Amino acid sequence: MSLNPATLQLLSAYVDGELNASDRETVERALTADPRLREVERSMRGLGAAVRALSEAEVAAVDFTGVADRVLGRVSRRPGVLDRFREALRRPWLPVGGLIAVAAAAFFFLRPVEPPASAAGVVVQSVTADTPAQLQPVVLKTETGDAIIWLVEHPDASGAHRPTVLPNDKPTQAPVPAQPQRPRAGEL
Amino acid sequence: MIALTSVLTLGVTAVLAAGPVKVETQVVHASNGPAHVDPGLEKMRQGFEKAGLRFSSYRRLSQQTLTLHPGKPAEVSLPGKTATLTLQPGEHARPHVAVSVPPMQTTVELGTDASAFLQAGPHENGQLVLVLTAKK
Numbered sequence: 001m002s003l004n005p006a007t008l009q010l011l012s013a014y015v016d017g018e019l020n021a022s023d024r025e026t027v028e029r030a031l032t033a034d035p036r037l038r039e040v041e042r043s044m045r046g047l048g049a050a051v052r053a054l055s056e057a058e059v060a061a062v063d064f065t066g067v068a069d070r071v072l073g074r075v076s077r078r079p080g081v082l083d084r085f086r087e088a089l090r091r092p093w094l095p096v097g098g099l100i101a102v103a104a105a106a107f108f109f110l111r112p113v114e115p116p117a118s119a120a121g122v123v124v125q126s127v128t129a130d131t132p133a134q135l136q137p138v139v140l141k142t143e144t145g146d147a148i149i150w151l152v153e154h155p156d157a158s159g160a161h162r163p164t165v166l167p168n169d170k171p172t173q174a175p176v177p178a179q180p181q182r183p184r185a186g187e188l
Numbered sequence: 189m190i191a192l193t194s195v196l197t198l199g200v201t202a203v204l205a206a207g208p209v210k211v212e213t214q215v216v217h218a219s220n221g222p223a224h225v226d227p228g229l230e231k232m233r234q235g236f237e238k239a240g241l242r243f244s245s246y247r248r249l250s251q252q253t254l255t256l257h258p259g260k261p262a263e264v265s266l267p268g269k270t271a272t273l274t275l276q277p278g279e280h281a282r283p284h285v286a287v288s289v290p291p292m293q294t295t296v297e298l299g300t301d302a303s304a305f306l307q308a309g310p311h312e313n314g315q316l317v318l319v320l321t322a323k324k
Contacts, residue, residue, distance in 0.1 A: 121299055121301070121302035122296055122297065122298060122299055122302045122303065122304045123296065123297040124294060124295075124296050124297075124304070125284065125294075125295040125296065125297060126294060126295045127292060127293070127294035127295075128292070128293050128294070129291050129292045129293070130290070130291040131291050137292055137294070140239040140240075140241075142235035142238060142239060143235075143238065144231065144235065144301075144302060145299065145301065145302035146231075146232075146235050146302045146303050146304070146305060147296065147302070147303075147304050147305065148235065148236065148239050148241070148305045148307075149292065149294055149296075149304065149305065149306045149307060150239075150241065150305075150307045151292070151307055
């Protein structure tokens with residue numbers, strides 16, 4: 001058996017005890033016949049022993065005391081849902097905060113529904129005037145929800161009156177367009 | 189716990205309902221003098237015109253924001269007279285304001301996107317108008 005890489009690989013496997021019976025017998029025959037191969041085999045066994053001895057010495061020098069505790073200490077142990085709930089209940093702010101949240105939710109759900117301001121606009125609930133009989137206050141609603149409260153001479157019961165103003169201050173009379181939001185008779 | 193929740197809910201509701209209200213007041217002189225509309229009064233002019241009240245001049249004489257507290261009258265000065273505004277107490281979705289501007293007395297429910305225009309009497313060949321708008 002010549003000393004080629006394949007032979008050395010086979011010899012290494014033999015030293016490590018990894019060969020089957022047939023290969024082991026082949027190698028042993030070669031070792032018997034070739035003194036150079038025996039020399040290599042001794043060197044291999046010596047090197048392996050030295051490596052093992054060195055590894056054992058390194059392992060012996062390492063202190064593994066408390067390693068398990070340190071590892072377990074680094075692992076975050078999450079408590080169960082029930083434990084976390086119990087822990088939260090022990091905090092004083094949670095019941096108070098929960099009550100406030102419930103109260104706020106109840107307020108928003110139970111409050112009276114307010115119509116949009118743009119839809120309702122200004123609502124005149126009552127209006128009176130200490131004026132002569134021929135002058136009466138009326139409410140004129142604009143398209144944008146505004147309310148004009150104005151004194152009118154002899155307001156028409158149908159509501160189709162034309163607003164006028166006090167003497168000496170009459171504005172230019174303009175044609176009164178159709179006012180779908182104009183107050184109906186008796187609305188005031 | 190239910191009782192405490194109810195108390196908190198009612199308390200929050202009462203606090204919100206009884207709070208003060210800010211109302212912007214303007215005193216506008218509408219007349220048929222030289223054509224002029226102060227900034228911010230164009231919407232008023234258009235509304236008046238559509239209602240059949242056509243003035244050529246709209247001038248703002250004063251403007252202020254009042255903080256109204258329920259039941260406490262607040263005054264607005266106009267040329268030659270004073271208007272009194274009183275926030276009506278009680279729980280209302282929107283502020284109810286009683287307004288006395290001689291010779292009229294009225295109660296209006298104000299909104300933030302609309303205004304109440306009250307005729308406040310003659311002044312210098314025109315009419316005074318008290319404008320009320322609830323502020324957000």
